[in-house]
Amino acid sequence: MLTVTTANVNGLRAAAKKGYVEWLAATDADVVCLQEVRAEESQLPEAVRAPEGWHVVFAPAAAKGRAGVALLTRRAPEQVRTGFGSAEFDTSGRYVEADLPGVTVASLYLPSGEVGTERQDEKERFMAEFLEYLKELRARAAADGREVVVCGDWNIAHQEADLKNWKANRKSSGFLPEERAWLDRVYAEAGYADVMRALHPEQAGPYSWWSYRGRAFDNDSGWRIDLHVATPDLAARAVKGQVERAATHEERWSDHAPVTVVYG
Numbered sequence: 001m002l003t004v005t006t007a008n009v010n011g012l013r014a015a016a017k018k019g020y021v022e023w024l025a026a027t028d029a030d031v032v033c034l035q036e037v038r039a040e041e042s043q044l045p046e047a048v049r050a051p052e053g054w055h056v057v058f059a060p061a062a063a064k065g066r067a068g069v070a071l072l073t074r075r076a077p078e079q080v081r082t083g084f085g086s087a088e089f090d091t092s093g094r095y096v097e098a099d100l101p102g103v104t105v106a107s108l109y110l111p112s113g114e115v116g117t118e119r120q121d122e123k124e125r126f127m128a129e130f131l132e133y134l135k136e137l138r139a140r141a142a143a144d145g146r147e148v149v150v151c152g153d154w155n156i157a158h159q160e161a162d163l164k165n166w167k168a169n170r171k172s173s174g175f176l177p178e179e180r181a182w183l184d185r186v187y188a189e190a191g192y193a194d195v196m197r198a199l200h201p202e203q204a205g206p207y208s209w210w211s212y213r214g215r216a217f218d219n220d221s222g223w224r225i226d227l228h229v230a231t232p233d234l235a236a237r238a239v240k241g242q243v244e245r246a247a248t249h250e251e252r253w254s255d256h257a258p259v260t261v262v263y264g
Contacts, residue, residue: 033107037068061093108152
């Protein structure tokens with residue numbers, strides 16, 4: 001069994017003060033993938049930087065206070081790689097992967113984008129490069145006899161069932177036709193599977209991000225953008241997947257909730 005959790009922490013220093021430390025101490029996960037860490041290791045308290053019982057790899061962004069991903073593993077990884085061979089993005093704190101026995105686990109923070117701005121252009125450039133890398137990664141893993149799961153904040157809702165207010169967001173970054181078509185290619189062309197959707201085929205959501213504006217969380221007006229994207233054989237081994245949604249708005253330590261999958 002392998003239990004993997006992905007969580008966008010929306011600033012690890014802030015999350016640590018609001019319940020992340022307690023959550024990590026209680027989790028049964030073997031691997032935790034973090035996004036939007038927004039801190040250098042030296043800026044983090046020791047309990048957060050080097051929690052007992054975990055091997056931790058941070059990949060901060062060159063731009064201070066932005067992005068940043070991390071991987072926490074119960075056992076020491078066989079190998080760790082930061083970035084995916086991109087001249088533009090390898091210092092942007094958006095991707096780190098680790099080899100464990102039989103599986104490569106990665107933490108991804110795909111750019112969020114904003115229609116009509118350079119941020120959307122950046123997102124599109126990232127997507128183009130990353131799709132090619134996903135194909136290479138799957139081929140390399142297959143040659144080594146290992147599976148792959150890329151967890152993280154993909155910042156794209158794939159289907160209408162993946163966001164509450166899909167009609168109002170058809171021209172919004174995160175639900176643009178070209179972004180959704182790109183995810184089609186990740187699944188069909190690169191040969192990966194959306195693990196949570198396979199486990200919850202008929203369900204709206206389950207959502208993993210809710211805006212802090214208004215009463216989005218209380219109304220469950222969310223988006224499903226925190227994904228486990230896995231090679232088909234590993235996806236088929238998933239026996240349980242859940243969004244660890246806080247009981248109340250006040251108990252949240254991020255605007256995202258952890259998404260946990262148990263692989264048999």
